[in-house]
Structures are given as C-alpha cells and as structure tokens.
Amino acid sequence: MKKIFLWMLIGFVIVPITTVAQGRGSVPMPTSDRIPSSLMTFFVTSEPIGNGGNLGGLAGADAHCQMLATRAGVTGKTWRAYLSTQARPGQPAINARDRIGTGPWFNAKERIPDYLNRRLQRPIIQSEIHGDTLDEARRGSNLTKEFAVTEKGELINGIGDPLPTRHDILTGSQPDGRAFTDAADHTCNNWTSNGAGSAQVGHSDRVGNGNQSWNSSHATTGCSQKDLVSWGGVGLFYCFAAE
Amino acid sequence: MELRMKIVLVLTAVLALSALAPSAAIAQYGLRGGTPMTFFVTSEPIGDGANLGGLAGADAHCQKLAQVVGAGDRTWRAYLSTQALPGQPAVNARDRIGTGPWYNFDGVMIARDLAQLHGDTIELARMGNNLTKRTGLTEKGQIVPGLNDYQVPRDSDWEYTKTTPYTNRHEMLTGSQLDGRAFPPGVDYTCNNWTSNRDPAPGGPQVLEGGPGRPNAQIGFPDRNGGGNGSWNSSHGTSGCSQTALNRTHGVGMFYCFATN
Numbered sequence: 001m002k003k004i005f006l007w008m009l010i011g012f013v014i015v016p017i018t019t020v021a022q023g024r025g026s027v028p029m030p031t032s033d034r035i036p037s038s039l040m041t042f043f044v045t046s047e048p049i050g051n052g053g054n055l056g057g058l059a060g061a062d063a064h065c066q067m068l069a070t071r072a073g074v075t076g077k078t079w080r081a082y083l084s085t086q087a088r089p090g091q092p093a094i095n096a097r098d099r100i101g102t103g104p105w106f107n108a109k110e111r112i113p114d115y116l117n118r119r120l121q122r123p124i125i126q127s128e129i130h131g132d133t134l135d136e137a138r139r140g141s142n143l144t145k146e147f148a149v150t151e152k153g154e155l156i157n158g159i160g161d162p163l164p165t166r167h168d169i170l171t172g173s174q175p176d177g178r179a180f181t182d183a184a185d186h187t188c189n190n191w192t193s194n195g196a197g198s199a200q201v202g203h204s205d206r207v208g209n210g211n212q213s214w215n216s217s218h219a220t221t222g223c224s225q226k227d228l229v230s231w232g233g234v235g236l237f238y239c240f241a242a243e
Numbered sequence: 244m245e246l247r248m249k250i251v252l253v254l255t256a257v258l259a260l261s262a263l264a265p266s267a268a269i270a271q272y273g274l275r276g277g278t279p280m281t282f283f284v285t286s287e288p289i290g291d292g293a294n295l296g297g298l299a300g301a302d303a304h305c306q307k308l309a310q311v312v313g314a315g316d317r318t319w320r321a322y323l324s325t326q327a328l329p330g331q332p333a334v335n336a337r338d339r340i341g342t343g344p345w346y347n348f349d350g351v352m353i354a355r356d357l358a359q360l361h362g363d364t365i366e367l368a369r370m371g372n373n374l375t376k377r378t379g380l381t382e383k384g385q386i387v388p389g390l391n392d393y394q395v396p397r398d399s400d401w402e403y404t405k406t407t408p409y410t411n412r413h414e415m416l417t418g419s420q421l422d423g424r425a426f427p428p429g430v431d432y433t434c435n436n437w438t439s440n441r442d443p444a445p446g447g448p449q450v451l452e453g454g455p456g457r458p459n460a461q462i463g464f465p466d467r468n469g470g471g472n473g474s475w476n477s478s479h480g481t482s483g484c485s486q487t488a489l490n491r492t493h494g495v496g497m498f499y500c501f502a503t504n
Contacts, residue, residue, distance in 0.1 A: 144467065206375065
C-alpha cells in the first residue's frame with residue numbers, strides 16, 4: 001500500500017514536471033543586469049496610455065515616453081514615440097523613422113558576455129531596423145525580443161509567454177518606417193481615436209502573422225482598448241531618444 | 244480497502260495516461276499540424292566539427308535523422324553551400340532544397356517559396372520569413388536552445404555541452420551568403436567544403452569571419468537572435484572548424500535540412 005502511494009506521488013509529481021520541462025516556455029532573464037540608465041536610448045513602454053488608439057496625438061505619446069523614462073531615472077533626453085501620422089488636408093504626413101534621430105540606440109540591459117567578452121548589446125541602427133538596403137533587410141537588426149525591453153529592463157510578453165500577450169506595438173508605419181499613403185486609416189486617426197479606425201502594429205518579439213516585422217506586421221480591427229487587446233496588444237509603443 | 248486501492252490505481256493510471264497523451268501525439272511527426280514535415284533543424288550534430296563528410300555526408304545525416312522519426316520517405320538536403328574549386332563549380336544552398344513551401348514538425352509553414360525564405364525583394368526581406376525560435380524545430384519537435392534559455396556557465400565548452408543537450412547551440416552551419424548562395428572562392432566560409440575540422444593557428448586575431456588561410460564557416464540562427472543581426476542563414480563566421488571551436492560561439496555543428504519533394 002505504501003509503495004502504491006509512493007508511485008502515485010511519483011506519478012503526480014514527476015509527470016507534470018517532465019511535461020513542463022519538455023514545454024517551450026522560456027526561462028526569464030535575470031533582472032540584475034541593468035546598464036547605467038544614462039546609456040538607455042530605446043525602450044518599449046512598460047504600460048499603455050490605456051485609451052486604445054487615442055494617445056493624444058504624437059504629443060501625447062511623446063509625453064508618455066518622457067514620463068516613463070523620467071520615472072526610470074533617465075533624464076536629459078528628448079524621447080519620441082515611434083509613430084507615423086497620415087497626411088490630412090493642410091497637414092503633411094509624418095514618418096516615424098524621421099522623428100527618432102539618427103541613433104544608434106541602446107536598450108536598458110547588459111547581455112551575457114559573448115565570445116569576445118562584449119557585455120553591451122549591439123545597438124540598433126536606423127538603416128538596419130528599416131532594412132534600407134536589400135542586404136540589411138535580409139540580415140536583420142538586433143531588435144529582438146530580448147532587446148525590446150521596457151524602460152525597466154523587463155521583457156514584453158510575446159507568443160508562448162504567459163497571457164496576456166502584449167507584443168502588438170503601435171506604429172502606424174510601413175516596414176520602411178514611413179507613413180501609409182493610401183486613404184485607409186492606419187493610425188487610429190493620427191492617434192486620436194479610441195473607437196473606429198485601425199492601427200498598424202509590429203511585434204516586439206518578432207513572432208506572429210507569419211512574418212517577423214517589428215514595426216509593420218498587421219492591422220488591428222478597431223481602436224478601442226478592447227480591440228487592441230483582442231489582437232494581442234495593449235497599446236504599447238516604442239520610444240527612442242532623439243538627440 | 245481493496246476497492247479503494249483499485250480506485251486509486253485506476254485513477255493513477257488515467258492520470259498518467261492523460262499526461263502522456265499529448266507527448267505521444269507530438270512524438271509522431273506532422274500529426275499536430277496535419278502537414279508533413281519538410282523542414283527541420285538537426286537534433287544532433289555529426290560530431291566532427293565542420294567536417295560533415297562533404298555535402299553527401301550532411302545529406303545522409305538529414306536522411307538518417309528523418310528516417311528515425313518516420314519521415315525518411317522524402318529526399319532530404321542539408322542547407323549548405325560549397326565554394327568553387329579548380330574544376331569544381333560552387334554549389335548554392337538555395338539551389339539544393341527544392342521550391343517549397345516548407346513546413347516544420349508542427350506543420351507550420353517556414354516559407355512558401357525560395358523568394359520568401361531568402362527575402363529576394365526588399366519588401367519580402369523586411370517582412371522576413373516564418374523561421375523563428377518557435378518554428379525552427381528539430382525533427383523531434385524540439386526548440387533549439389538559444390541565448391538566455393539556460394544560462395549554463397560552461398555552455399562554450401564542448402566537453403561539457405556534448406552531454407548537456409539544453410545548452411545554447413543555436414549556430415547552424417550554412418556556408419552561405421544572405422541570398423543563400425555560395426561565397427566566392429578564396430576565403431574559406433565552408434570549412435573547406437565541409438571536409439575540415441582544422442582550427443586557425445593559435446595566436447591569431449580573435450575574429451568571427453573568414454581570412455586568408457583561416458579555417459572558417461558561415462553560420463545562421465534559427466532563433467533569430469545572435470550576432471547582432473539574427474540572420475537565419477548568414478550571420479557571422481566561426482573561430483575555427485573543430486568541434487571545440489564551433490562550440491566556443493554556441494554552435495555544435497548542426498544544420499538545416501529541407502525536403503526537396
């Protein structure tokens with residue numbers, strides 16, 4: 001009888017453990033490897049504004065970046081949200097890539113030393129993240145899930161991580177970082193709508209929708225907070241220090 | 244008491260079986276997605292550094308691993324290029340693997356054709372293909388351990404990693420340029436067309452690229468994370484061609500296999 005209970009115990013404990021071990025969850029990165037905050041020039045917002053695609057326009061989004069950076073102890077930088085706006089009568093389009101300066105940009109984390117004992121992550125480069133040449137587009141950039149962390153150095157939950165998924169990042173941009181030129185809405189009415197409309201999003205973990213675009217993977221079917229959540233986002237966006 | 248024991252036994256059996264059922268289902272290749280597997284990452288290396296016995300040896304390794312999981316009825320090709328030698332033209336990896344589409348163990352499409360796989364136009368290249376850490380699976384359906392997964396201090400030491408299958412081993416031999424074609428002759432990018440396990444003479448510069456007389460192989464990342472770019476097929480070179488040299492930068496000499504039919 002005792003033996004049976006022992007085997008039962010083994011069954012209850014070992015089987016779930018091995019099932020988990022075989023699973024594909026990732027092990028969280030250690031949190032002790034922050035780099036000096038003065039070096040951080042790129043982050044994903046740790047929290048949304050919370051009003052769907054209504055960010056209060058570009059100004060509201062920039063202020064959100066600035067507020068989060070300041071709260072994380074990073075001061076003296078001009079932060080810009082990576083967002084495009086579409087042309088309106090008397091108001092030209094604004095391209096996200098033209099707002100963020102020239103880079104290169106570093107995130108909030110050190111990495112494990114590599115073969116050459118380099119601890120700093122390779123920064124992201126304007127021409128690499130946008131694939132300005134065919135070779136650059138093919139090779140890709142260092143904007144990976146591990147690079148695209150918040151101002152606190154935290155990973156953004158993506159595909160395969162615990163729910164809710166937060167990897168849909170608002171950009172309103174085409175893959176080259178420029179505004180859309182057609183008549184359809186790709187920017188939740190230039191980031192003022194929390195109802196009708198649509199926003200183009202990228203994936204901070206580079207997974208989803210059969211492509212790896214960080215800035216232009218798919219469109220949402222609405223601009224309310226609920227719409228964004230239904231697509232695997234919460235209304236986060238990228239912030240770059242433009243110096 | 245007897246009855247209670249029986250109930251306990253039955254319950255235990257049911258529990259054990261229900262826990263086993265999913266893994267039994269995925270143990271049979273292609274079952275989950277319903278689409279036969281036509282792409283995988285080798286679950287294990289040949290083990291002699293970048294000496295794979297040439298393209299033929301590498302193809303045979305693909306075929307053997309596929310056979311084990313019941314996918315041996317297709318023609319498997321290693322995604323490897325060889326460089327031109329006198330009297331011997333170059334072979335491009337992209338010309339060896341058929342026309343696609345290719346599906347992984349889960350039945351998920353990696354790329355619909357050669358153009359999407361390699362990003363032949365700038366629009367395709369910017370969007371990328373669907374080879375990610377979650378889709379770049381071995382023939383057994385395993386994710387290839389990459390950066391930050393299991394932070395094992397000795398994960399660059401082959402003596403340790405050869406018995407520790409979960410250490411970072413995300414560098415796939417390709418010997419190819421970004422477009423899937425061979426490098427021009429001269430500088431070694433293929434460990435002498437996959438026949439060499441030599442290392443550079445000690446004392447030379449610590450670089451991860453080819454150079455005059457320097458044994459080297461070009462690699463890529465199925466998890467798209469490494470080398471500062473994440474190219475799946477042409478990120479950087481190696482510190483040599485031996486098993487220990489490959490492991491120094493978190494490779495073990497694994498490669499991609501594609502079914503041509």
